[in-house]
Amino acid sequence: MVLQKRLNYGFNGYQVPVIPRASRSARGRGTIKKKPDNNQIQAFEMLASVAGNFLQKNESSDPKNVVFVEDPCSFCGTNIKDKYEDERRSFMRDSFDHGACSEIASAFVPSMQGKHDNHRGMGDSSFLDNHLEGQGQNVLEREDERIKRRSVNGKTIHIKGCSDGLIEPCHKVSKHCSLANNAEKPSLECRKHLDSFPNGFTSRKLVNRDDDENLVRCTQLNSKNNNTSGAPPDMPKLKDASPIMSAIEESSSIVGQQAHSGSRACNVKLSIKSFKVPELFIDIPETATIGSLKRTVMEAVTTILGDELHVGILLQGKKVRDDSKTLIQTGISQDDKRHRLGFMLEPRHTPISPTSYNDDPCFLTTSSRKKLSRQSTSLTLQQGTYNVSKERSMIKIESCAKGDLNIVSSLEDTSTNNNMSKCRALVAVPAINMEALAVVPFWRKSGNPDFAQRRIRRPFSVLEVEALVQAVEKLRTGRWRDVKQRAFDHAKHRTYVDLKDKWKTLVHTARISPQQRRGEPVPQELLDRVLAAHAYWSQHQCKHQLKPL
DNA sequence: GTTAGGG
DNA sequence: CCCTAAC
Known part of the structure; x- marks a missing residue:
């Protein structure tokens, strides 16, 4: 070797x-x-x-491109831009220590995604090594904890996007602009407002001018598709007042209907x-x-x-x-x-x-x-x-x-x-x-037949097992094509090979203790019949197939 | 195309 | 479920 x-x-x-x-x-x-x-x-x-x-595209999708609409925060006077920069750098430092599950991190800070990838690149094997040594789980768990902390501490960066011209979703948010940055001590006021946010995330009065990094974005899907606002195609389109206002002001769970009362429900468009x-x-x-x-x-x-x-x-x-x-x-x-x-x-x-x-x-x-x-x-x-x-x-x-x-x-x-x-x-x-x-x-x-895929797993139901047992009892083991024809003729996804395999596993299942069995339990009565039929046909088969010496 | 049995 | 030798 x-x-x-x-x-x-x-x-x-x-x-x-x-x-x-x-x-x-x-x-x-x-x-x-x-x-x-x-x-x-x-x-x-x-x-x-x-x-x-x-x-x-890392550079173009860099969160630096975030444009701050109102700065400093009109409520607490903090300079948002500086805070954001601090936060961004801090996050970058953290991230570099944890290549694992960058997707997870990016779920919270989407625009950082590229940086993760860039940093790791091909051939960066530190994380690989962890996995190869069976420590991947630990990495994941640690990362999980990190992410939670990050989120809890308000490091989640929520970037508000532009809407079309009909509304200004950020309108009232600025008043409550909250800055929770675990690197700095947020003011009490800010903490208070942070707490009042639904789901504990912070909302910032930011407008992201760079849409490139968005993997999922709100966009105009079809040029023929009711572009009434004249908004740029890449801009999200919410035709109604943004419920985030009421959500924040009510400082309670989001009840969208309230925000939309009196107006028709609008479509959320995703591309x-x-x-x-x-x-x-x-x-x-x-x-x-x-x-x-x-x-x-x-x-x-x-x-x-x-x-x-x-x-x-x-x-x-x-x-x-x-x-x-x-x-x-x-x-x-x-x-x-x-x-x-x-x-x-x-x-x-x-x-x-x-x-x-x-x-x-x-x-x-x-x-x-x-x-x-x-x-x-x-x-x-x-x-x-x-x-x-x-x-x-x-x-x-x-x-x-x-x-x-x-x-x-x-x-x-x-x-x-x-x-x-x-x-x-x-x-x-x-x-x-x-x-x-x-x-x-x-x-x-x-259409290349070489690209066939593994079939999906479709566990047999008790009813199917019942049908199989009955058919095998009537016919015998080994006549799987007949069994198929008799009991599963219309079940296109069950081939006679499947039936043969299922019988094999049924026999095995019947022989092991109930504690060892998995999946949907097969009634013992059926399993007994499986063993009986299997024994019977085995003997029967032997009688005919045993060659006289 | 079917069957049997290992993976 | 997949694969394949053997029929």
Whole structure:
């Protein structure tokens, strides 16, 4: 065995351009083949190119570009600009010590994202080393704590955006401008006002003139789409009075309806310009060729995007779980520039276990992470380190679902299942460019059968088990095609191989103790029948197949 | 195309 | 669920 030095590259957050969704590959199953074709190479180069663009945009997306409207604060007299600069520098110092989960940090300070990436760059292996030594979790937890502190201490920078000409959302905010900076001692007045803010975030009278860094932004989606205000296309458009005023003045929880009473509900328009692939770590021999590196990265990217996913919504770094809440109630519509709004990809089938999704996957405890690691591939991808172990090289994908990943799965994909309601909540623009929103598995577009994806995990229901048992009892084990025809003829997603596999696991399940079983419990009565049928047909089969010596 | 069995 | 040898 030859020991090879391996090179580690950290790819933190590629910006993946929005690509029209294509139909599922003809093959529909299987794995990613090793030989990439031109489409794959092109796709990779496109990824790299976009990633490069993103990095280069660091300067233009620098938060320095923030323009201060009212300075100093009319309430407490503090010089906002200076405070902001201090804060920014302080944050930069902190950030440099913690490369981990920059997405998380950026969920709170979105415009810092580029700096993180720039600092880390490719080949910065300090964080990698941590992970390789199994300390990634600690890093994450520490980062989690940091972020919390940062947020609690008011280091969250909330940049108010421009609205169209109809309203001035910042109008009354200036009076209550609060500056909570944990590097400095905020005045008592400021503390008081900080406390009065909903969700504990601070609002500053700032206008961000630089829209470039916004991954999710409010924009004019279609030139034909009711541009009545004449506002620049990149500017957020809220046609109604911003509820943030009432929220602040009432110093209570946001009740959007109050702010909107007497006026028609307005649409919140979102345009998601690009989607970010979660962090990838590539571990590849130094003897590997550039071409194989490209392919390796491509495989990692396609793998991570390959699973069926649905969209998670993050607001202020926190998951919004209540699908029935309105944008107003959650405060999304008040967040003019969507700085607090993030999208993330989650497995379509959320585990039933209540401990599994208690909080953000990145911050699972070790035990729960272990537990999750036994779940499906898609889950593993989301929860922790997933090994796409292929012959030549090992790809470690560190997937952190937390942060303003700004990833969204295909709108169509999302709506085909039971997620329409969730989806509708965010895509409230009928004239939205469907092509632009359809994102996920972009290789489907190529129609290349080599880009088949792993099927999603679809656990058998008790009813299905019942049907399977009954069919096997009637027919016998081994006649899986007949079993399929008899009991699962209309279940397109159940192949006879699936049925055979399920029977295998059923037999195994029946033989182990109930404590060792996982998933939806199968009634003992069914398991007994499984064992009985299995024994019976085994004997029966033996009788006929035993060759006379 | 099916089946069996390892991964 | 995937992969594949064997039929």
